[in-house]
Amino acid sequence: MKRSMQKGASLLLMGMMLALVVTACGGNNAKNNGANSGGATQGADGGGSSGKKTELLFWSPFSGSDGPFMKKIVDKYNSSQDKYKVNFVIQPNGEYYKQLDVALSTGKEQPDLMIMHVDQVPTYQSKEQLQPVDELAAAAGINPADFAEAPVKYATIDNKLYTIPLDIHPVVMYYNKDLFEKAGITASPANRAEFDAAVLKLTDKSKGVYGYVVPTLWPQQFIFPSLVWQNGGELWNGTDVAYNSPEAVEMVQWLRDMVDKGVSPANVQQDGENTLFLQGKNAIQFNGPWMKSQFDEAGLNYGVAVMPQIGKAKQAIYAGSHGFVVPKSVTDSTKLAGIGDFLKYVSGNSLDWAESGQAVASKTVMDSAEFKAMEFQSTVSQSFSSVQFAPNVLNWGTIIEPVWGELSSALLGKKSPQQAMDDAVAKSRQAMK
Numbered sequence: 001m002k003r004s005m006q007k008g009a010s011l012l013l014m015g016m017m018l019a020l021v022v023t024a025c026g027g028n029n030a031k032n033n034g035a036n037s038g039g040a041t042q043g044a045d046g047g048g049s050s051g052k053k054t055e056l057l058f059w060s061p062f063s064g065s066d067g068p069f070m071k072k073i074v075d076k077y078n079s080s081q082d083k084y085k086v087n088f089v090i091q092p093n094g095e096y097y098k099q100l101d102v103a104l105s106t107g108k109e110q111p112d113l114m115i116m117h118v119d120q121v122p123t124y125q126s127k128e129q130l131q132p133v134d135e136l137a138a139a140a141g142i143n144p145a146d147f148a149e150a151p152v153k154y155a156t157i158d159n160k161l162y163t164i165p166l167d168i169h170p171v172v173m174y175y176n177k178d179l180f181e182k183a184g185i186t187a188s189p190a191n192r193a194e195f196d197a198a199v200l201k202l203t204d205k206s207k208g209v210y211g212y213v214v215p216t217l218w219p220q221q222f223i224f225p226s227l228v229w230q231n232g233g234e235l236w237n238g239t240d241v242a243y244n245s246p247e248a249v250e251m252v253q254w255l256r257d258m259v260d261k262g263v264s265p266a267n268v269q270q271d272g273e274n275t276l277f278l279q280g281k282n283a284i285q286f287n288g289p290w291m292k293s294q295f296d297e298a299g300l301n302y303g304v305a306v307m308p309q310i311g312k313a314k315q316a317i318y319a320g321s322h323g324f325v326v327p328k329s330v331t332d333s334t335k336l337a338g339i340g341d342f343l344k345y346v347s348g349n350s351l352d353w354a355e356s357g358q359a360v361a362s363k364t365v366m367d368s369a370e371f372k373a374m375e376f377q378s379t380v381s382q383s384f385s386s387v388q389f390a391p392n393v394l395n396w397g398t399i400i401e402p403v404w405g406e407l408s409s410a411l412l413g414k415k416s417p418q419q420a421m422d423d424a425v426a427k428s429r430q431a432m433k
Contacts, residue, residue, distance in 0.1 A: 130162050164343050
């Protein structure tokens with residue numbers, strides 16, 4: 001930084017001018033870099049008395065309609081205190097983990113805090129890129145028992161916790177209230193017998209209306225695991241993939257039978273079930289809470305319910321979960337204290353996140369009258385006691401990837417359910433080598 005002083009200036013004047021210049025540069029950096037800077041600008045006391053704030057760079061993949069809701073939380077936090085400033089960066093969802101891998105491996109523009117899907121935690125922890133958050137949470141007064149159990153249990157590895165949960169997003173059942181009323185169905189089906197009876201009543205092929213349109217691609221990633229678990233099967237048996245078991249094949253056959261019976265049209269393409277639902281020609285669909293905003297904007301008269309227990313063994317519902325994680329390389333005590341302070345704030349003030357349609361993981365918020373008054377979100381949270389996440393296996397996404405193409409072949413009638421699942425297992429085993 002260039003500094004010029006006229007000859008004869010007093011030492012006192014020099015000191016005053018230098019102090020003003022340094023202060024101005026620090027302020028300009030914070031202003032100009034904004035969310036692109038995670039650098040701390042705290043004073044010697046860690047921020048506060050000097051008026052400067054410790055800056056924290058926070059990454060998220062919320063590039064959809066949920067982004068503004070998290071930004072609202074961050075903005076409120078930043079306004080609530082004068083010690084820390086959270087710089088909120090949204091990375092494109094489809095590129096999020098690629099960007100994260102680069103940042104964590106190079107250290108360039110690396111976040112101090114980031115959102116991570118819970119089923120990604122084991123992989124990043126195994127690469128020693130995450131740090132446990134137990135001490136950080138304890139110092140901030142965050143109790144893991146104050147969150148839904150499932151993500152806490154899943155992200156506890158070797159007795160150390162690696163995430164502070166934000167939400168849980170399970171597959172749920174959406175249904176068209178007008179079609180239900182017309183068919184004389186007064187309650188959403190809760191089991192296989194009720195579901196099978198309902199979709200038959202709801203189907204009117206003369207009008208192009210179907211009880212349940214079977215998706216052949218997405219969101220089978222949420223539906224198929226739920227059905228397998230519900231029927232007593234597993235995706236992973238502890239040492240090997242297991243989705244060609246009799247329990248799994250039976251559920252694939254059940255889905256295909258709805259096509260054969262005419263309850264669902266054949267040859268459904270990507271998003272075909274959702275298109276028909278929006279048109280009022282698909283009475284039921286299984287999907288995630290993220291669909292709420294689309295259905296609201298479309299003006300649909302729809303309801304939401306916990307996914308029925310189709311299998312004969314137990315209630316089990318596949319879910320994802322967003323949580324906060326901290327890179328292992330973040331060691332500055334002031335930053336860690338700031339991260340803890342922010343997460344403490346979020347855990348008690350995540351109602352704004354619930355307004356995005358998400359069911360939050362904080363028990364404090366779930367127990368609030370405001371959350372209970374949110375009919376959609378509180379219904380979604382009723383699934384929490386039954387949710388399961390992807391198997392805690394490294395690189396699980398790569399391992400299971402062959403299933404979706406083979407499952408599609410079975411649902412399109414190109415292969416038998418058994419052959420399709422046998423082929424999926426063979427391909428997955430090859431991917432594991």
